[in-house]
Amino acid sequence: MTSTLGYAILAILARHPRSGYELSTAMSRPLGYFWTARHSQIHPELQRLVAARQVSFEQVPGPGPQDKKIYSLTDEGLAALRQWVVEPPQIRPERDEMVLKTYAAWLADPAELIRLFRDQLEAHERRLSSYEEQRASMPEAPAHGSPAFGNYATLWCGISYENHRIAWCRWMIGQLGTDRDLLEKNDQLSASLYPSWDAVKPSES
Amino acid sequence: MTSTLGYAILAILARHPRSGYELSTAMSRPLGYFWTARHSQIHPELQRLVAARQVSFEQVPGPGPQDKKIYSLTDEGLAALRQWVVEPPQIRPERDEMVLKTYAAWLADPAELIRLFRDQLEAHERRLSSYEEQRASMPEAPAHGSPAFGNYATLWCGISYENHRIAWCRWMIGQLGTDRDLLEKNDQLSASLYPSWDAVKPSES
DNA sequence: CTCAACTATGTCTAATCTGACATAGTTGAG
DNA sequence: CTCAACTATGTCAGATTAGACATAGTTGAG
Structure with a gap:
């Protein structure tokens, strides 16, 4: 209710x-x-x-x-x-706009994508430092029955999440930074829509 | 629009x-x-x-x-x-029910919490294996201009996310599993609401 | 043959959530 | 003094989303 x-x-x-x-x-x-x-x-x-x-x-x-x-x-x-x-959480569907953009990233200019992911990387690094600061001014292992345990555990989750996100942004920037595909770029971007779509199995999602 | x-x-x-x-x-x-x-x-x-x-x-x-x-x-x-x-994503506020529960976890029975986090852990491990399977049937480094790059990059993000979540669940279970606080538990749970709240600085969030 | 599952498109109500609107006293900077 | 920022509570219109309702032909298992 x-x-x-x-x-x-x-x-x-x-x-x-x-x-x-x-x-x-x-x-x-x-x-x-x-x-x-x-x-x-x-x-x-x-x-x-x-x-x-x-x-x-x-x-x-x-x-x-x-x-x-x-x-x-x-x-x-x-x-x-x-x-x-202690009840299992509702299954809230994930809706992550950055991942959606990534799904469509093959359509975009790699240089612009690198800019996008660099900005994201910076934002996550900023948030991570803020979390690390908070952790520094916090007792090491609070008792389970004290509110400080809630703060400590959520902070731990946040730090872990930002580290994951930072690693992913860095990996993306690395992927996009290789010269190989920058050369192919122009061909790909000017290719017509659905070059041979009826030859492609629709099961490929 | x-x-x-x-x-x-x-x-x-x-x-x-x-x-x-x-x-x-x-x-x-x-x-x-x-x-x-x-x-x-x-x-x-x-x-x-x-x-x-x-x-x-x-x-x-x-x-x-x-x-x-x-x-x-x-x-x-x-x-x-x-x-x-390539446009920066809208800032969608995070709403993570598991983290919210964690924020209030100091109020709950550690044994029940362990059960909750074990279930979460299993769910994330299942999803990770499904991701790993998908990765196995996928080319190693698709060209940036091909749809396969979108699949590959989103999958990488998913794997990284599940690893973060798994690590956090394991850490929580470890934290909750120590005997020290299981002994304190009964005292804490029966403690009255706001034992001395007007003595506490409201700035403590 | 029967029934369930699947394909296929749509509408509607209710809940959640954002952003704007509305009001109004206090505090501090310039 | 003036103006902006802060404290403080509230409403309302509109967008997004979930879940139910509605309809209806095909396919395959038992």
């Missing part, structure tokens, strides 16, 4: 109570690296969670114009979150 | 013409590993692409009840696809 976004909110509130505004800033960085939501999604979801008695709130006069609503988990919310954590 | 789904369709049609039905089967396996769509999404999108003159179709009496519509790229569609390939 509760959506995954709902559980994301519960997971943050389990650390400590927050306002909707604080939740939306938390969902951009660093938690936003694996789950994002705008405030326009968070506010209605909080109302739903309150209706479902999984969170409650307390009105506090904040520094801003309006009263802050500080949300916290109810016992019911905590129980639901605990149950959800 | 054209959506990413539109480019996914163009990318498949660039290999060779297909019907909407064939597109939807292609979008489940193996292309579905990085881009999925149901036929209920594909048919309307094809109508849009026809209206935009990026694809055209030819009616063919198929084996089924209705005429097959065989779609193929127009020159305009091919040009649009080529341009899109």
Whole structure:
């Protein structure tokens, strides 16, 4: 019944109570690296969670114009979150635009592709350093029952992911950088569409 | 103007013409590993692409009840696809449910978590073997201008990704398997919510 | 012969999510 | 003082997507 976004909110509130505004800033960085939501999604979801008695709130006069609503988990919310954590995840279909571009990369100019992958490589290297910095200011092996374990384990995943992505970008740049195909390039790009498609088995995907 | 789904369709049609039905089967396996769509999404999108003159179709009496519509790229569609390939990808926010569960993993029973991560590990190992099989029946280094290069490069990415994921699952299982915290477990799980939250700096996310 | 699986195209509702719109007080830089 | 940035909560229109509904002929197993 509760959506995954709902559980994301519960997971943050389990650390400590927050306002909707604080939740939306938390969902951009660093938690936003694996789950994002705008405030326009968070506010209605909080109302739903309150209706479902999984969170409650307390009105506090904040520094801003309006009263802050500080949300916290109810016992019911905590129980639901605990149950959800160990359930197998929904199979969300992967939709990776870079891989899709790669699937069609044979149609493009290698020099332009190299530029694209160099930019990607830089972005992933930047994110990796940011992760490494975070790891440096973190205890080595937090106890499983402490929130720090959640931070530590997600960070480990992020570092592993960025390393994978960096390796792949470097491999692509290497592949595209060989001279052999740069020479063939012009022929290939000017070749007509479907040169002999009815001679090709459709099973080749 | 054209959506990413539109480019996914163009990318498949660039290999060779297909019907909407064939597109939807292609979008489940193996292309579905990085881009999925149901036929209920594909048919309307094809109508849009026809209206935009990026694809055209030819009616063919198929084996089924209705005429097959065989779609193929127009020159305009091919040009649009080529341009899109080298453009920087949209920043799609990551939404990884397993990592979200990991973020909240400190709340759960380590034994149940191990079960969860073992299942994930097995799933990723299965997918990796399927990728390795595909690689075995594939030329070593296809020319950049041939569709086989697209297959080869996406497969390389998939193998790298599964290796990262497998490494992370194994690391998690190792972390959770230590006895030290199994002993602490009962204390932690029965600890009350927010034991001293107002003593904690809210900056700790 | 019957039934299930496959081929083939389409529509519709509901959920999720983005980006814009709307309002409004505080704080600090120049 | 003024203006931008920040804090703070909310709504709404539109795009994307999943899952169900709808129809209907062919093919092969038992």
